[in-house]
Amino acid sequence: MTRGERRPGRSSWSVRIASVRGIPIEIHASFLLLVVFMGWRTTTSAGLAAAAAEQVLVLAVFVCVALHELGHAIVARRNGVPIAGITLYPFGGVARMARRPPQGMVEVVIAAAGPLVNLAIAATILVVSGGAAAGMSGGLWSRLVGMLLWANLILAFFNLLPAFPLDGGRILRGLLTLRLGWIRATVWAGSIGQVAAALLLLLGVIFDPWLILAGILILPAANAELRYALLLRQLAGRRVGDLVRGELITVDGAATISEVSELSVASPLADFLVSDRGRVVGYLSAPRLWSVLRSDRPATARVAAIVDELARPIPATAPVEDAIGLFDPAGPEVAPVVEVDGSIVGVVAIGDLLRAVQIARRATAADAPSAADDSP
Ligand SMILES: [Zn+2]
Numbered sequence: 001m002t003r004g005e006r007r008p009g010r011s012s013w014s015v016r017i018a019s020v021r022g023i024p025i026e027i028h029a030s031f032l033l034l035v036v037f038m039g040w041r042t043t044t045s046a047g048l049a050a051a052a053a054e055q056v057l058v059l060a061v062f063v064c065v066a067l068h069e070l071g072h073a074i075v076a077r078r079n080g081v082p083i084a085g086i087t088l089y090p091f092g093g094v095a096r097m098a099r100r101p102p103q104g105m106v107e108v109v110i111a112a113a114g115p116l117v118n119l120a121i122a123a124t125i126l127v128v129s130g131g132a133a134a135g136m137s138g139g140l141w142s143r144l145v146g147m148l149l150w151a152n153l154i155l156a157f158f159n160l161l162p163a164f165p166l167d168g169g170r171i172l173r174g175l176l177t178l179r180l181g182w183i184r185a186t187v188w189a190g191s192i193g194q195v196a197a198a199l200l201l202l203l204g205v206i207f208d209p210w211l212i213l214a215g216i217l218i219l220p221a222a223n224a225e226l227r228y229a230l231l232l233r234q235l236a237g238r239r240v241g242d243l244v245r246g247e248l249i250t251v252d253g254a255a256t257i258s259e260v261s262e263l264s265v266a267s268p269l270a271d272f273l274v275s276d277r278g279r280v281v282g283y284l285s286a287p288r289l290w291s292v293l294r295s296d297r298p299a300t301a302r303v304a305a306i307v308d309e310l311a312r313p314i315p316a317t318a319p320v321e322d323a324i325g326l327f328d329p330a331g332p333e334v335a336p337v338v339e340v341d342g343s344i345v346g347v348v349a350i351g352d353l354l355r356a357v358q359i360a361r362r363a364t365a366a367d368a369p370s371a372a373d374d375s376p
Contacts, residue, residue, distance in 0.1 A: 014087050023073050024085040025066060034090040053140050060144075061151045062088065064121055068155060069093040071117035072167075076110045092159075103182045108174035111167040118156035125149040158214070163196030164189040165221040183233050190226030197222055232321050234360035240323045241316030243356060244337045244346030250275055253282075253304030260284070260303050261293055273336070273344065274307045282307025283334050283347055311335035316345050324353050 014026035035058060042051040065088060072095040073083040084096040095114075102110070125133050125145060132138070133146045160168040169189050176185035197219035204212030247270040251260055260272060264286060272284040284307050292306050293299075311332040314323050316339055327335065327350045334349045 020070055021074070023070070023077075023083050025069075026085060026087045028087055028089045031062075031088060031090045049140070053144055057144050057147055057151075060148050061155075064118060064148070064152055064155065065093045067121065068114040068117050068159075069095045071113040072110055075113035079106045079110065081106070081110065092155075104174055104177045106174075107177070108171050111170035111174065114167050115156040115159045118152040118159075122149050122152040122156065125152070161196060162189075162192060163200075163218055163222070164193030164225055166193075166218065169193050169196075169222075183229050186225060186229035187233070190222050190229055193218060193222030194226065231357070231360055235320050235357065238320045238356060238360075239316060240314050240318045240320060240337055240348055240353070241345060243320065243348050243352050244316070245271060245348065245352070246346070247271070248273055248344075248346055250280070251303060252276070253302060253307075255303045256300050257289075257292060257297065257303055257306065258299035260289060261299070264289055271347065272303075273347070274303055276304065280310065280336060280344060283310050283336075284308065285334075308332060308334060310347070311350075313338045313342075313344075314348065315340070320353055320356050323348070324350065324357070327353075 013029045015029070016024050016026050018025045035055065038058065039051050039055055042054050066086065069086040069088070073086060076083055076095065076097060079102065081097055081102055086093055086095050126149060129142075129145060129149075132142070133149045135146065137143065137146070159166050160171075162168040162172045164170065164173060164186075169192070172192065173185045173189035176188055179185075180188065197215045200211045200215030200218065204210070204215060247267060249263055249267065249270045250273045251263065253274050253276045263272075264270065269286065271286055272289070273280050274282045274284055281304065284303065288306070288308065297306070309332040311327055311334065313336045314326055316337050318326070327333070333351065334347050336344045337346050337348050338344055
């Protein structure tokens with residue numbers, strides 16, 4: 001499984017156990033609890049030898065899950081997608097991507113890499129054992145190798161189910177993106193994921209409680225991705241150029257604060273771009289100017305001394321949801337918005353973009369049922 005990270009960082013319940021090619025691998029505390037619980041249960045019911053064999057199998061499956069995630073991580077990095085780390089949970093792992101997952105064929109290739117690792121391990125066991133492992137017969141250890149073979153096949157095929165957020169769902173979305181675009185593809189894949197989770201819950205009630213667990217794991221992630229896609233659909237079509245702040249006056253950095261304040265009296269709503277030899281060097285909002293005027297800073301000081309730094313320019317045609325990612329979280333909060341020819345049409349603050357997303361989110365929550373009706 002892979003996950004796009006909107007909030008980099010790691011779970012506080014995870015412990016780092018290794019680092020492979022610079023990719024940190026963490027293990028979630030619940031995994032250790034499960035190992036201890038299984039060891040205790042099998043020791044009391046079947047004896048120490050059986051418990052030891054079980055622990056070896058758990059460890060081996062754990063390594064296979066880690067290799068599955070490393071498969072995702074290494075292929076992702078080769079495709080220019082940075083990986084924040086891998087976290088291993090009792091029922092699988094997650095390779096956390098440091099930004100939104102890539103779209104189209106790149107997503108397909110990254111998602112397919114994990115199950116392919118498990119299929120490769122299963123094929124290797126099959127070949128080395130001369131096919132004997134598939135029968136799971138013989139002594140304790142050869143049965144163990146057989147179980148490892150089947151565990152890898154189950155890992156591969158379960159993850160290949162076309163149910164978002166499993167790898168199969170991502171492969172499906174990647175392929176659908178080629179025809180439908182990312183948003184519609186995600187609405188489709190998220191909806192299919194919901195249906196698959198509901199089916200697993202139903203089959204779990206009839207056949208095997210483990211399927212209930214799988215359904216419970218899939219459902220929230222499918223819901224979250226679907227909501228995110230519906231949100232982006234609300235925003236779809238909104239461009240940064242639609243959100244630029246109104247009136248802008250460009251002044252030279254050599255102008256004094258009192259000269260700029262006279263301009264502000266004439267146009268009280270205007271913000272200022274401050275230029276130096278034709279190049280924009282900073283931004284001065286009307287509220288900031290007023291607070292400077294109320295301070296005891298001399299009115300003869302240069303305006304260049306009180307400007308705010310600007311973030312990198314953003315194209316007016318950029319979609320709102322993409323533009324949010326163009327701001328450096330530690331950098332300036334206001335960016336110039338530019339036309340294709342480089343001319344500045346205005347400025348936009350990260351807060352303006354986030355507010356637009358919030359409004360779209362509220363609209364999404366309000367019309368989610370109807371939005372779901374017309375989606376796929
Ligand atoms: Zn996977």
